[in-house]
Amino acid sequence: MSISDFLNRTATISRFTVVDDDYSDDADRTYANLIVGMSVRIRKLNASEAEAYLKRNVKATHRMYYLPQTEAVQEVDRVDSEGKTFDIVHVDDWNFQNIYFMVDMVEITWE
Numbered sequence: 001m002s003i004s005d006f007l008n009r010t011a012t013i014s015r016f017t018v019v020d021d022d023y024s025d026d027a028d029r030t031y032a033n034l035i036v037g038m039s040v041r042i043r044k045l046n047a048s049e050a051e052a053y054l055k056r057n058v059k060a061t062h063r064m065y066y067l068p069q070t071e072a073v074q075e076v077d078r079v080d081s082e083g084k085t086f087d088i089v090h091v092d093d094w095n096f097q098n099i100y101f102m103v104d105m106v107e108i109t110w111e
Contacts, residue, residue: 003100004067007039011064011081013073031078034071041065042081045104053089053104060089064103079105 014031042064045053053060064079064086079086086105093101 003065004039007041007066009040009042009081010037011040011042011066011079012036013038013071014078014080015074016076016078034077035069035073038066038069040079040081042079042086049104058089059106060104061107062086062105064105066101066103068098068101073101073103078108079103085110 012033013035015034016029016031019028019030042062044062045060049063050060064081066073073088073091075088075091077088079088085108087108088103088105090104091101092103
């Protein structure tokens, strides 16, 4: 059994570009797909993992695992999977061996 056997979802990774807002001095973010159909596994963080982030004044709700891709996932990217959207908080190359990556994220809830 390999790591890829545990990757039970697909996700789209999007990266933003900054676009000038014509109506104010603010800039807007526009997201464009970077990687489509990437095999991933997503789970909720357990209480101690979430608490460790809160101690650093960072909110994280989920962890995603994936195999190395040709394009590197970064902390400015966004993840869409199964109707949920996440902002990436931290990307970690597990054990620095380029075997698989762990990405901690916060789920975005739209109001």
